[in-house]
Amino acid sequence: MNMHTQPQRTPAETALIDAFGERLSLLPGDGAVMLKRDDAIEAVKHGLPTRRIESWHYTDLRRLLGAVPDFDPAAAAKAIAPIVDGSTVLTLLNGVSSAKAPVVDGVSVQRLSEKLTDGSIAPGLDPYGSDDAIGALNTAFVADGYFVDIADGIELEKPIELQNLQAGGQTHVRLPVRVGTGAKAVIVERQAGEGAALTSSVSQLVLGAGAEVTWLVVQEQPDTATHLGQFKAHIGKDAKLTLFVMNAGGRLVRQEIMVKTTGEGADFKLRGINLLAGDTHTDVTMVLDHTVPHTTSTEVIRNVVTGKARGVFQGRINVHQYAQKTNAKMACNTLLLSDDGEFSTKPELEIFADDVVCGHGATVTEIDHDHLFYLMARGVDEKSARGLLVKAFVAEVIEELDDAAIVEALEARLDEWFVTHG
Secondary structure (H helix, E strand, O other): OOOOOOOOOHHHHHHHHHHHHHHHHHHOOOOHHHHHHHHHHHHHHHOOOOOOOOOHHOOHHHOOOOOOOOOOOOOOOOOOOOOOOOEEEEEOOOOEOOOOOOEOOOOOEEHHHHHHOOOOHHHOOOOOOOOOHHHHHHHHHOOEEEHHHHOOEEOOOOOOEEEEEEEOOOEEEEEEEOOOOOEEEEEEEEEOOOOOEEEEEEEEEEOOOEEEEEEEEEEEOOOOOOEEEEEEEEEEOOOOOEEEEEOOOOOOEEEEEEEEEEEOEEEEEEEEEEEEOOOOEEEEEEEEEOOOOOOEEEEEEEEEEEOOOEHHHHEEEEEEOOOOOOOOHHHHHHEEEOOOEEEEEEEEEEOOOOEEEEEEEEEEEEEEHHHHHHHHHOOOHHHHHHHHHHHHHHHHHOOOOOOOOHHHHHHHHHHHHHHHOO
16 A cells, blocks of 8 residues: 655644634635635645746745744834825735725725625635645635726826735735726836735736736835735737836745736737845746737846845746737846856747747846946946946836836836845
8 A cells, every 4th residue: 555644744834724723713705715715725735835846846935935924913014105106006004905995087996805705706716726826825815905997998197006015924915907998007016015024915917808008016025025926817809918027125036927818919028127136036937828819928037146046937838729820939038146146047838839930038147247347447436337237238128118207216226226236
């Protein structure tokens, strides 16, 4: 007889399972939601993912997540100024939404705690797949967030900024957004805070036909925090989604991106910047499914690595058999600023259609010493010269956003990061 024994649980796994039992009575949800929670915690009981699971090969969560902080009801996070002045700001302070949301014409905002209580959000809590550790953790513990519905034909003049801010402990939030037919919007997702923390955040975006959305994820957690993020999107007929991800903080970060083109003419652009320093680990994993004909996508990731930081980009593009005339390109470029830093890249294409244009590429390089010498020979000190070269390496990706206020704000954050870590 073959006996299969469950490995001894880690302190983090034990703490999460115990916390679920302690908090279950405090979590909102009808019967359907509570069943989803039960299934989710069972997945956690089977163990956090290890490198034996292909999609987690470079991020052994079971090993890296050595411990988790307790929930801290006394933690008092504070709202911060938005990236773009005049933005409509929806704050989540240590996982709790505001009782009074700002009013915007054509935009409906509902607290997620209400949709958990009445069960209307239950179908959205289904896991992405058998290895969806972030989804399982979030489903088990999520207590609040915002549901945002942008009506058909609405064109928002100012961005909506979703602020998920923590001051220690654990926070688990969810941000479902529906953008109606022909609507246009810019949405900024801020992930930041202070203190030792474990955060999970799941964003779910559905674009109607002809909708256009620019979504920015700006992650600036402290180097004492673990951040587990997931962004999922369905792009309808002739809809356009530009997703910009900027990771500039966090001790342990995993940002998943799961996108599906569901209508012909759908277009997806991913632009990402990972600024990695210290003894940190950041993993960006993307799965893109082209499921219908005549869709396009481009993904460009730029990474800057210094100190003993470790980074990962896994990008998988699946072109389904029916998805003829797909045009998909992916590139990942890394700039190493130290001998101790490392970055792993794993681009993948799985193509079942025969009339497509697809490609991927990856590069790793160091600062060109000829360029550095050129600047220093003209009176620029070495640190400033290195800063100019790093900024040039990533500025191209930022400037593609074609919004002066957003570009200026992101470049200011790049400058601040380099002052500290350059």
